[in-house]
Amino acid sequence: MDGRDWNLFLQPYEQAVEELKVKLKTLRVELKMREAYAPIEFVTGRVKKVSSVLEKAKRLNVPPDQLETGIEDIAGIRIMCQFVDDIHRVAGLIRTRKDLSLVYEKDYITNYKDSGYRSYHMIVEYPVQTALGQKNVLAEIQIRTLAMNFWATIEHSLNYKYKESLPDEVRERLKKAAEAAFQLDTEMSSIRHEILDAQVDFEERSNVVSKVLGDIQDLYFYHRIREAAQFQLKFNELWEKEDLFGLKQLSSEIQNAIHRAKKSGQS
Structure with missing residues (x-):
């Protein structure tokens, strides 16, 4: 581990998360006022702990001096939606924003992972104003339904417990649960109106x-x-x-x- 000041290193990410949360919550309120319905159910955010940053850097072979570009989700925003269609609407709204730059997107809903994981990821570059001037930081915005989030939270906990080496039986049951969650989303979409x-x-x-x-x-x-x-x-x-x-x-x-x-x- 290098001798950097981690609090100082993470501070711009903390700032980015707080500002993005406020902006996206404000977007939700405005959409609700304009349309009586907002595709955003709620917004959360977090900054990775130092231990998580170091573990991911080790796993991805990211050198200590390249953490800012090599790890794209130090700052993380999660947007919950009621319906799958809402996810694409929210992604479209984020693409048109002028206060951030889209780096790339990953559609894990259409192309879900083998594990069953479904979510929509957007990596963005967000400018924060620091005491030394403007600093652009990378942030990951995950957009998912409540059912997708429930499944992903359980999977994350199990992976942590088993150190990313899930027993085959648990892995199969998780896949079945992922399919059940997707069926729930499909049913909810069919009675959306x-x-x-x-x-x-x-x-x-x-x-x-x-x-x-x-x-x-x-x-x-x-x-x-x-x-x-x-x-x-x-x-x-x-x-x-x-x-x-x-x-x-x-x-x-x-x-x-x-x-x-x-x-x-x-x-």
């Missing part, structure tokens, strides 16, 4: 309920206690009936009441 409609309906209902309850609290703030109590009773009744249309109408009525309260307070 029904799932999305249900999710949009649920979110719309949740938003209306939150708005109604928040507005009722605002009426209490304006000392319209009797009105607020009446609206609360009406809300309880509509909530029990699961009457979304009625809740929307109630929301409009409460908004009018708040408007009157504001005008009354100004006069």
Whole structure:
């Protein structure tokens, strides 16, 4: 092991991971606002530990002075999607970004590994601003479904336990599990529209309920206690009936009441 300052070496990668996570989470929020559905379910990220960097360098015969170019996943971002089609949509969005450069891609979904591993990998070059100026670092972005991620997490744990030498029986069972995960993704994709409609309906209902309850609290703030109590009773009744249309109408009525309260307070 060389005498480098590993904390200093890894710092730009830490910065890249944090910035990419923020940007991709912001992309998710924007897509949700524009389209009522985001192909990104959630985003995670990590920087390899020093021991993992050294182990991979040894396995790939990467000299100590070439770690920055020889190991492409020191910084890692993982994007989870609900559906396989979402993976390709997200990959397309990443390709068009101007704040990073795409180095190359690996489609392990169409061309999955013998082990059964499926995921979409994108190696990107990302510029971070350091105290010494701009530094371009490599990062790996993995895009996969929740089912793919569940399988990959189990496989990673087993490989760690068996030191990359899985018993044949375990390897075969993993392959069967990978196929089952893929079948699950296929089934979910076949009823994608029904799932999305249900999710949009649920979110719309949740938003209306939150708005109604928040507005009722605002009426209490304006000392319209009797009105607020009446609206609360009406809300309880509509909530029990699961009457979304009625809740929307109630929301409009409460908004009018708040408007009157504001005008009354100004006069």
